[in-house]
Amino acid sequence: MSNDNAQQVEYWNEQAGPNWVAGKASIDALIEPLGRAAIERAAPSPGESVLDVGCGTGQATLELARRVGASGRVLGLDISGPMLERARQDARAAGLSQLRFEQSDAQTHAFGESFDLVYSRFGVMFFADPTAAFRNLASALAPGGRVVFVCWQGVGQNAWVHVPIAAMAKHVEMPPPADPTAPGPFAFADGERLRGILQDAGLADVTLEPHEQPLVLGGDGSLDAAVEQLIRVGPAARLLADATDETRETVACAKRSSPTRDPTESAWVRPAGSSGRPAPAEHPPSRKDKGESARARAGAVANTRARGMMAACEQSRSVS
Numbered sequence: 445m446s447n448d449n450a451q452q453v454e455y456w457n458e459q460a461g462p463n464w465v466a467g468k469a470s471i472d473a474l475i476e477p478l479g480r481a482a483i484e485r486a487a488p489s490p491g492e493s494v495l496d497v498g499c500g501t502g503q504a505t506l507e508l509a510r511r512v513g514a515s516g517r518v519l520g521l522d523i524s525g526p527m528l529e530r531a532r533q534d535a536r537a538a539g540l541s542q543l544r545f546e547q548s549d550a551q552t553h554a555f556g557e558s559f560d561l562v563y564s565r566f567g568v569m570f571f572a573d574p575t576a577a578f579r580n581l582a583s584a585l586a587p588g589g590r591v592v593f594v595c596w597q598g599v600g601q602n603a604w605v606h607v608p609i610a611a612m613a614k615h616v617e618m619p620p621p622a623d624p625t626a627p628g629p630f631a632f633a634d635g636e637r638l639r640g641i642l643q644d645a646g647l648a649d650v651t652l653e654p655h656e657q658p659l660v661l662g663g664d665g666s667l668d669a670a671v672e673q674l675i676r677v678g679p680a681a682r683l684l685a686d687a688t689d690e691t692r693e694t695v696a697c698a699k700r701s702s703p704t705r706d707p708t709e710s711a712w713v714r715p716a717g718s719s720g721r722p723a724p725a726e727h728p729p730s731r732k733d734k735g736e737s738a739r740a741r742a743g744a745v746a747n748t749r750a751r752g753m754m755a756a757c758e759q760s761r762s763v764s
């Protein structure tokens with residue numbers, strides 16, 4: 445496998461980036477609590493310098509800039525042009541002059557400055573060579589600096605991923621099982637592997653804490669909004685990259701009526717007032733389903749739990 449991130453650069457500029465910009469409000473609402481928990485864990489203080497790795501459209505980066513204040517400094521680094529453009533707009537509107545963004549690969553970026561904190565909200569799982577990337581990030585730490593990030597636990601722990609993918613399986617050709625450690629959202633699902641990567645990169649005092657958070661998909665909690673979001677971003681969206689509109693609509697319908705029960709959840713998708721039994725399958729959707737009945741379902745609740753992993757480590761005293 446190639447050790448450079450060319451594939452990810454293409455993916456985050458051509459496919460995922462524009463989708464994340466278009467769906468920013470609901471994506472931010474979805475993952476903000478996990479990013480905030482990592483910010484609390486990192487405890488940035490006024491005057492500190494912070495690097496946000498894979499900052500994307502910048503919601504957490506702006507919050508970090510507010511925390512360090514005008515006497516601090518924050519750099520948001522990302523490979524995605526469209527996502528950074530959106531982040532820059534928000535930073536300008538917020539008047540945060542201590543914040544700047546650069547488009548560059550964190551695995552190889554030549555840092556001409558050092559940071560008290562290297563932070564990330566789901567932006568560090570996409571490196572072709574994670575050890576080299578974290579070594580590069582560790583080299584940018586100021587003496588005594590710390591690294592704190594949140595990544596995902598496994599697909600099996602995250603019903604919001606595996607339930608909709610199971611619903612899609614009947615309608616979309618599934619790729620052969622991939623290397624679970626390949627760059628992607630779940631590359632760090634194996635905590636012991638992650639610990640080894642961080643230690644090999646020269647980081648010390650590695651702490652990994654499972655972090656669970658209630659998750660409301662789609663922003664407004666409606667079933668249709670949840671389905672729309674699952675089709676737009678994340679692993680299910682990747683599988684639909686080349687799908688026709690017809691297939692997308694069929695998949696959306698299958699997800700709306702997918703089984704509600706999941707062994708790791710008390711309930712995943714539970715139409716309001718129902719007993720939790722799956723709705724009857726309706727593929728392809730009728731006009732009625734697209735209109736009236738979809739609106740009738742707007743009271744449905746799509747909620748689950750997100751299972752992330754909080755990682756914290758420090759600059760190793762032997763390399764400082």
Ligand SMILES: C[S@@+](CC[C@H](N)C(=O)[O-])C[C@H]1O[C@@H](n2cnc3c(N)ncnc32)[C@H](O)[C@@H]1O
Pocket residue numbers: 449452456475479497498499500501502503504521522523524527548549550551564565566567568570571
């Ligand atoms: C799941 S998104 C998270 C974005 C943002 N942190 C947030 O929480 O909204 C992952 C981000 O990592 C970025 N990314 C992936 N590989 C990268 C790399 N090698 N260097 C810098 N950024 C990278 C992507 O462009 C994308 O913005």
